[in-house]
Amino acid sequence: VLERAGVPFLTDERYSYRKMTDAHNLLLVDGWGQTGEGAQWMPVQNPATRGRILACLADNAYFDLIADPTARYGTTVLTGWQREVVGFAPGLFVVRDRIQASASADFDLLLHSYRTAAPPNGNSESAWLPYVSEDPWMEIAPGRWTVTARTGVPPLYSAELSAPGWAPVIEASLYVPEIKFDTGLYNGDFASYRKGARLRRRQRATDATSIQAFWFDDPGATATRLEVGGGEGIALFLAGGPDITVLWPAVG
Secondary structure, three states: OEEEOOEEEEEOOOOOOOOOHHHOOOEEEOOEOEOOOOOOOOOOOOHHHOOEEEEEEEEOOEEEEEEEOHHHEOOOOEEEEEEEEEEEOOOEEEEEEEEEEEEEEEEEEEEEEOOOEOOHHHOOOOEOHHHOOOOOEEEEEOOEEEEOOOOOOOOEEEEEOOOOOOEEEEEEEEEOOOEOOOOOOEOOOOOOEEEEEEEEEEEEEEEEEEEEEEEEOOOOOEEEEEEEOOEEEEEEEOOOOOOEEEEEOOOO
16 A cells, blocks of 8 residues: 555555455465455464565665565465565655466456545545546556546656566456445445556466556656666666666576
């Protein structure tokens, strides 16, 4: 989830009446999500299936977090998934996913967003219900997107910096609310409703790496993929600085 000054840009569906992995900014493997999904109430989980934080470094201007959620998935096809998020002040992020499988599989990486207005009457939650059918995503060039989450608020920019292979599509984002949007009644039949849109990026492989960059305030920023000594990296050049280079060695 990515918010700025109270405006949600990359979102999940928060409380869903049917718990589904694809309502969150996560990975699907051949359509499979995390253990326990599909139920109204999550069953008791084995502690051995918890995700792990592998590393975390941070100071006032930088952080680097690596997580491994592999054990959360209910398929033996997935043998490894590590997600690394690198952040630089102010408002610049790089997300790298390394995914491995025992056989060729469809990897789907999801990013959700919906449009909002400022919270009414001093409430803490943004107003979103009138905008559920609107799409905040816009592809401005191949592998380049903006997310306009609120009228009058500058967008979030995103760039695809992976090796070739990921096929993107923007599609409606659906989830199962506890209360039906249209009638205000209890959703006992688990009806799905649209809430904004999501970017789905798919690749069929046994081993895949994804790199995406996100930033604010600089529509003219340059984002470039690097391939150095068998490894990979990215370079970001913003008009107001800083210039950022991130490298991953061939073994990383």
